[in-house]
Amino acid sequence: MSCSTDTCGVGGWGGPKPGDPDNNSILTATPAFGGIDVAWTLPTTNPHAVAFTTLYRGILSDFNSAIQIAQVAGDQYYDKSQTPQLIQYYYWIRFTSINGTVGELIGPASAVARPTIDVVLEQLAGRIDAGALSQALKADIDRSQLNFAALQEEIANRTAANAAYGTALEQVQAGMEQVIGLINQEIAIRQEGESALASQVNTVALVSQNNLAAVQTTLQTNITSVGNTVSQIGALYTAKVTVNGLIGGFGIYNDGTEVQAGFDVDTFWIGRTSADKVKPFIIENGVVYMSSAVIKDGTIGIAKIADSIQSTNYSSGLAGWKLTKAGTLELNGTRMQITNSVISVRDDAGVERVRIGTL
Template sequence: MADEVACSVIGQCGVGGWGGPQPGDPDGTILLSASVVYGGIRLRWTLPAINPEAVAHVEIHRGVTTDFQQSMRLDTGSGGSYFDQVEVVTPTTFFYWVRVISIHGTIGALVGPASATAVPVAIQTIEHLSGLIDQGLLAQSLREPIERIALNYTELTSKIAERVAGDAALSAALALVQQGLQESVAFIHQEIVSRTNGQEAIITQLNTLAAVNGDSAAAIFEERSARVAADEAQAQQMLSLNAALSNVGAIVNVDRNASVSRDNALASQIATVQSTLGTEVASVRNTMETRIDQTNGRINAIWNVQVDVNGNIGGFGLMGTGRTIEAGFDVDKFWIGRAGKVRPFIIQDGVVYMDTVRIRDLTIGTQKLAPNSVTSTGVSVGGAYDLIYNTAVNLINASTDLGTSLPGGHVVVLQASIELTHDKFSSGESSTSLALSVIQLVRVANNAVLKTQYHSGTGARENIIINAADTAPTSGYNLYELRITNQSDYFFNTIHIHDSMLVVQGAKR
C-alpha cells in the first residue's frame, strides 16, 4: 500500500529556529509519496513551487506509527526520491516524514506521514513459512514413524493361539503342529460377545481364519464391535491379513472407527501395509480422518499417505480447517508430467527445475544468470509534466537481482525508449528560447548515472532511444530509473510523455 500527502501552509514550511524564513527560501508546497518495491520502500517528493533552487537537502524521518515523536531521523536526500532498504519477516507498515532544509539553513515544516507496507524478501518469507509449516498438524503427521506391526512366524502362531484359546479342540490341534506332531492345521473360528447394563450395550464379533504348518502361518483376523452408552455411540472394525515364514512377515491392516458424543464426532480409516525381513521394514500408511471437537473449538479433515522405509519417512497430505486448506509433500523428489516426455516441473534435493514457464507477477531473491537470459521490463504510459528549471522526474523503474556474484562478475545492459513531445515555447518566453531536456539512466542505490543524453525539443512528437551498460552492479538487488530533467533556457518546460519503456538485462561477463 502507499499514500500521498502534501504540505501547503505557505510561510510556515520554511520557518527556521530564528522565527521566520529568509528572503529567497522555498515555500512548503510539497507532495510526498511512499510505495513498496522489492527489498524496501521508495519515497518520492516534489520540490517546492517557490524558490526550489534554494533547497539544500531534504531531511527524512521514519517510524512505525503515525506519531512523529516516536520516529527516527533516517537520512538526508537530494533530488526527488530516496530508496529505504528494509528487511522484515512479516509485512510491516512504515511511516515517513520529510522536511526541506534551505541553503540558508532554514528548517521547513514536516510533510507527512506517507506510508507503505514493506514485505519480506524471498529468503525471509521461505524461512518464516517453513517454520510455520513444520509446526502445523499436517507436516507433523507426515513425519510420524509407522510402528512395526507385521509378525514373524513365532509371533503370528502365538496370536492365533490367543484367538482360539477358548476352543479346546482347535488349541490342541494347533499345539500338535507347533510340537511337530502334526504337519498342518486350518480352521475358521468365530466368537460373539454381548453385554448390556442399563443404557450401556456392547456387542463384539471376533473372526479368525488361519492355516499353520511347521514353517509358515497365514491368518485373517477381524474384529467388529458396536457400543452405546449415555450420550455416546461407537462402531469399530479392524481387519488384518497376515503371512509369516520364519523371520519374514507381511501384513495388511485396516482400522475403521466412527464415534460420537454430544460435543464431538470422529470418523477415521487407517490402512497400513508392511513387509519385514529380519530388521528391515518397509511400510505404507493411508490415513483419512474427520473430527469436530466443540469442547476445544477444533474442526478439521485430514488425508495423508506416508511411506517409511527403515526410518526414512515421507509422504503427502491434504488438511482442511474452517479457515484454510493445506496440501503438502514431504519428499526428496517431486515431478509432474507424462511418461516419455520432458517433465515440465521437477523438484529434487530442494531445487526446482521448470521447462517452459509463464509468470504474471514474479519476485526473485537471488539469480544466477546465463548470458542474455533474464530481462526485466518496466512500462509506463503517458503523462504531462510541467518541469521548472533543473527539476527531474523519474519516469519508470526496472530491476534485476544478480544474487551472489559469479566469478568474473556481471554486467547489466539497459535500454530505454521514450516517445515524447516538448512544448518548444512557454508563455512569456522569447521565441529564441531552447527547450532542452537531459535524459539519464541511473542506478538508484548510489545515484550512479550510467548514461546521459541531451535532447532539444522541436515541438513535434519524437521517439528517443538511450542505451547504457552497468559494468559494476552490486551483488543482489539492483534498481534502475529512467529520469528526465528540464535544462531549458527558460524556467518552465512542459513535456508530454506518450509512452516509455525501460528494459534491464543482467548477464554474466
C-alpha cells in the first residue's frame, strides 16, 4: 500500500482502499541456530488490516532472483536452513490487506544462518580434543605417578633437613639456549602473635627473553584468634597458569561458613576425552552450550526456541501441547483442541459442540 498518514484509508481509484494499512515497516534478519529469524514491524497505520505478509528469499540482493517462501499471518518467520553450507540470504516482504490491496516491496534484509546446536557442540568438542589441555589429561598416568612419588620423597627429605626453620625450599634452575627453567617449592609454617599460617606453593616456569610461561599451585590454611576466640579461619587451594601476563586458573576456598569454587577461564568444558568424546556442557565467551539437560524448576527471562517446545506427554492430535518456532500451535486438552487450522470444544461426553476453522 503506497500511502501516508494523510492519505491512507481515504481510498481512490488504483490506490489504497478505506481502512488499508500503510507501508511503514522495519524488516530485520537475524542469524539463529540452524536458520535465520526474519521479523518485521506491522504498519503504523491500521496494522489490524494486514491480512497476511508474503515473504521472499534470494541469494542475491537483487529481488529479481528471489522466490516466495511463505505467507505469514504474524510478524516473524523462522527460515530453517536447508543446507549445511553457511549462505547469506536476502529477504523481502509485501503486505496484503483485508481488502486485497497488495503493498509495495519492503527490503532487503540479510543474514547468514548459524550452524545447528549439534554442529556447534561437535565443533567445540573437536577443538577441545585437539587442545593442549585435553592431550595433557590423556598423558601416561603411571609415569606421572612415579614422578610425583619421587618429588614427594624429595620434599620430605628437604623438609626434615630444614625442620628447625619451619621452611623447606627446593629450587632447581637450568639454562639452555637463552631459556631458563625454574622448579620451585616453598613449604612454610609461620606464627605471629595469635595468627598462624601454613602454606605450600609450587611453581614451574620457563623464561626466554621477554616471554614467561608459569604454573603455580597454592595450598594455604590460616587461623587468627582474638583472646580464646577464633576470629578468622580459612583453607585455600588455587591453581594458576600465566603466559606473558594472561592469567587464568581455578580455586576453592572455605572460611568455615561458606565454600566457594571458581574458574577464571575463557572456555570451560565437562566431558570425557576418550570414548565418544562428547562434551555435554561447554562454556565459551560467556555462552553456555548444553547437549541435554533435565531442569526441575527454571526461570528464564528471555527464551529463544531454535526448533520447538512441547510437553512431555505430547502426541500429535491426541495429548499434550506443542509450539514450533514457526508459530504452529497445538493444544490437546480433554475438552478443547487448538491447532493452526481448528478450534474444537467437546462436552463431558466427548461430543464436539463447537468447531471453528476447517470443517
